[in-house]
Amino acid sequence: MNTFSASGLLLLTLFSIPCLAQNQFVLSPATNTDLVGSNSRTYISREETLIDVAARYRVGYNMIRSANPGIDPWLPDDGSKVLLPFNVILPDAPREGMVINTAEMRLFFYSKDEQGKDTVAVYPISVGRRDWATPLTKTRVTLRVEHPPWYPPESIREEHASRGDFLPRIVPAGPDNPLGEYLLGLAIPSYFIHGTNKRFGIGMQVTHGCIRMYPEHIEELYNLVPINTPVAIVNQPYKIGWQGKMLFLEVHQPLELDGVVQEGNRSGVIKKLTSIQQALPEILINWGRVDVIVAQATGIPVLVGIEPHSLTDFEFYQNHIQPDRSDWLDIIE
DSSP states (O other): OOHHHHHHHHHHHHTOOOEEETTEEEOOGGGOBSEEOOOEEEEEOTTOOHHHHHHHHTOOHHHHHHHOTTSOSSSOOTTEEEEEOOOEEOOSSOSSEEEEETTTTEEEEEEEOTTSOEEEEEEEOBEEOTTSOOOOOEEEEEEEEESOOBOOOHHHHHHHHTTTOOOOSOBOSSTTOTTOSEEEEESSTTOEEEOOSOGGGTTSEEESSOEEOOHHHHHHHHTTOOTTOEEEEEOOSEEEEEETTEEEEEEOOOOEETTEEOOOSHHHHHHHHHHHHHHSTTOEEOHHHHHHHHHHOOSOOEEEEEOOOSHHHHHHIIIIISSOOTTGGGGGO
16 A cells, blocks of 8 residues: 555544444544545456445445446446445534435434434435436425335326336335335425335436435334434535545535536535635645546545644645645545
8 A cells, every 4th residue: 555545544544433333423523523434445246236236235326336437337347346435524404303415315314322422324315316306495204104005196107107017006015115114204295215125226316206215224214213303405416524624525426407417516616615715714725636526526525625733734735635646536445
């Protein structure tokens, strides 16, 4: 491992957060961090696809594909190393109840553990397809149903009928029910957070506006979420966050809605970073690296700046943030 990669790994280790489970983390004010989770690696065989790997590790397909742009998602080279993107910046939203970021296709659930500590659980999801977008709004949980039947709306029955697939008016609970085993209803009529009977579609724009989760994840969430839990649904294709005195940037591809790809991220990122630099004039930002991150949109948090408090901090910037080096992305490992 080269010196830069080792420094990156050491940096992420020093600022790591106590972990409850692979997707659950303690949030402590003392850590001063907006990031949770740690990336991992696995290997893929030529008999597998990235969808297989995503389902095995319960990662969203959108995330694993964006994080591995050099791997053919359908015909990977045998033995290719795959990045598992578990490191994430928390959305810019109140940390209460559920926050759903449609752009990255993740759900964040904030709660307190048995010791009264603030925690967050992070889940990959599927969201509304291009012509049936998940609404951006503030709402709340109004219903909890185990083994829910599905009453397909007339519009969905007509859509299926046009393809020769005639749906009944009621689909009972069971293996043929696309809602899965658990359902959380929202105050928005006809919109739900639910499981699935097809685990290979998580991390895609494929639903009729509902939030779809892996069966294991919706069961876990169902057992954590009470009625009246607040829910904020946002669209944040880029996120900026602090980990100690280090500033990180995470960029996702904008969603395509109604056949139109949403506005690019660069202007918003530049505006946000500029406002941070105006508030903290001493902060050092590598703007060239920012441009690369925006262009690549891998969905991985990458170090872009530092608020130096010592000569050591400034030397770290000179050695690891400022240089235009082809291997700087190693820090995400």
